[in-house]
Amino acid sequence: MSNRNLQMARKERLKLLREVEGLLSYITDPVLVVDAEGKIVHANSAAEQILERSQIIMIGKHFTEFVQSESLSKYIHQGKPVANLAVNMINSKGAHLDFSCRLHPLLVDAQVEGAILFFTKPALRQEQEKSFRYGTRFSLDDVIGSSPAIVALKEQVMKIAKSESTVLIRGESGTGKEVLAQSIHRLSHRNKGPFVAINCAAIPESLLESELFGYEEGAFTGAKKGGKPGRFELAKGGTLFLDEIGDMPLYLQAKLLRVLQERRIERVGGTKAIEVDVRIIAATHKDLESMIANNQFREDLYFRLNVIPLYVPPLRERKEDLYELIQYYMHKFCKRFGKEPKRFSSQALKKIFDYHWPGNIRELENMVEYIVNLEIGDLVTVSSLPASIREMSEDENRDMAEEQQEPQTLNHLSKSLYRVNEMEEQLIIQALQRFGTSTEGKRKAAEALGISLATLYRRLEKMKRRRQFSK
Incomplete structure (x- = not known):
């Protein structure tokens, strides 16, 4: 091949690489591009974050310095596509992180020029992370005390845990209302499902509705493509804990009441009714009866929530x-x-x-x-x-x-x-x-x-x- 042809081929490769790099920058999972010898020619930002190294440091080095696998080198040389190959990515601290690798070979004129390595977390790991995020850390053993009030409270929890009825936990701030809510979930028939908590006082009023009920694509400026499920959907088959329910604005109280009555929700900007299978546990430190008298809390919602009242005594x-x-x-x-x-x-x-x-x-x-x-x-x-x-x-x-x-x-x-x-x-x-x-x-x-x-x-x-x- 003449020098001119070699230069043209090199330009074609560079053009191809730039196009590949541009596309890979949009991928949120780690990606490495390697040449036929296994040396890294590109790493996207997700790979930089996972490996805790900049692309400048990784380029030119063999991928095996950052990815541990017995067979990946062989598949790269063969130009053979592979899916769901178990590998370990090694970060700057030497920690081995479990990933699945998908290999897409890069071929030019039937010759192996390299490969694109896509890394994703195993499905089991994703499920475990979801379980951790929407799981429980506390049980009834974490409700410490042997005073008559606490003994009686624990006995109440044991009796009502397996019920599907709504629970309203009252008590001052710092008494451990969420610990009690998690204990109820752990003892219930729903303990294999998620425990999803939302603090109604901690989220701005303008965002609380979309956090609870989710939203459809295009519902408002900045809405995520494809929409987003709310806490009711995320808690499917489990328990939804509405902390500081007394801080929920009145217009959302009306919408929550409707959900409790019909067991259906509609996402913000949506028209489709979505069935919800959750148990509601609410908590507050506020005097709801006084708030009802001052038209700050709906009386009908109060009766819907106060099916099983529990009181956590102050210290x-x-x-x-x-x-x-x-x-x-x-x-x-x-x-x-x-x-x-x-x-x-x-x-x-x-x-x-x-x-x-x-x-x-x-x-x-x-x-x-x-x-x-x-x-x-x-x-x-x-x-x-x-x-x-x-x-x-x-x-x-x-x-x-x-x-x-x-x-x-x-x-x-x-x-x-x-x-x-x-x-x-x-x-x-x-x-x-x-x-x-x-x-x-x-x-x-x-x-x-x-x-x-x-x-x-x-x-x-x-x-x-x-x-x-x-x-």
């Missing part, structure tokens, strides 16, 4: 559970951060029990994480507590508690005080076991507990009298 109404919750989160964060569990001094525990806990379990969890991160020693004293807990006076706590507690909660408080005494005894016994019962041992124990030696002797005397009385 101040179940202080008996405080110690159990602290131990649970202490174990969780110490394990996560690789630290040893810590003990609480009696004064620190008293501060914790005196505190009103306006942020409920979420605030308690944050407190324990704060302590595990910042406390160097193995004893948590008052000075180790967050300022909000440490500085709030008992008078302020008492005033706040009296405003919100009902008379029957006094029984819970007396039980809480009894639990504090129990924990004090446990801490004192642990300290004495560690340092001994000699005078020097007691002095060290008192120092470790953050109290004076005289106070320790008074506590020991009180423990002795209590045990004599119990006999």
Whole structure:
């Protein structure tokens, strides 16, 4: 072949490559283009992201530096098309990522000039990712506590979980309403289906309708080609959790009511009715009855949602559970951060029990994480507590508690005080076991507990009298 013909052939190849590169830039899955020897001549942006390397670094290198496969090289040399070949893509950190490879040979005059390698995630992996995205992380075991209120709540959940009826969970912010919703789903007949959650307060009003019901292609400017399914469709065969339902705008409440009545939806911009097979669990911290009186929430929707009402009590109404919750989160964060569990001094525990806990379990969890991160020693004293807990006076706590507690909660408080005494005894016994019962041992124990030696002797005397009385 003459030089002129070689130059023309080279130009044709370059033109072909540019056209291929332009087309591949629109593909969202990773793609590599290799020559007949297996050297990379192009990588699209998706491949750059997956492999965590720029195209400049990859060009000219053999594909086997980035893709692990026993037979892919053979198929490239043979110019043989292949579908669904299992391979590993190796990122910059050395992690092996499971992919399926589809090979399309590049032939010029029946000669193998290279191949286009398309990589897709295996169907099972895609299904697993979907399951993870719309799965559950919590079960009823994650509802921590043994107080009468929590025991009764768990019993209610066990009874109603297998029902198809709509559930309305009421409770203050931070009490664990979504944990309860996931627990219901896990115990239901729908537990193999998705658990899809949407926070009605977190999504802008203009987007909430399309998020819930989906939209058709061309429904509005910027609508995705082919349309998009909403949360009702995504939750097919499973549970849809409508968190903060009290923040849903009135016009959407009317549409939701219709869906609950007819079990059909219409996408935004669509005319076709789509049947929905979901169980609805709603939750709110708002006073829906007051909102109904002020025309802020539809009464008919309230009755549709409030078929099975559940109430999650605030932490101040179940202080008996405080110690159990602290131990649970202490174990969780110490394990996560690789630290040893810590003990609480009696004064620190008293501060914790005196505190009103306006942020409920979420605030308690944050407190324990704060302590595990910042406390160097193995004893948590008052000075180790967050300022909000440490500085709030008992008078302020008492005033706040009296405003919100009902008379029957006094029984819970007396039980809480009894639990504090129990924990004090446990801490004192642990300290004495560690340092001994000699005078020097007691002095060290008192120092470790953050109290004076005289106070320790008074506590020991009180423990002795209590045990004599119990006999």
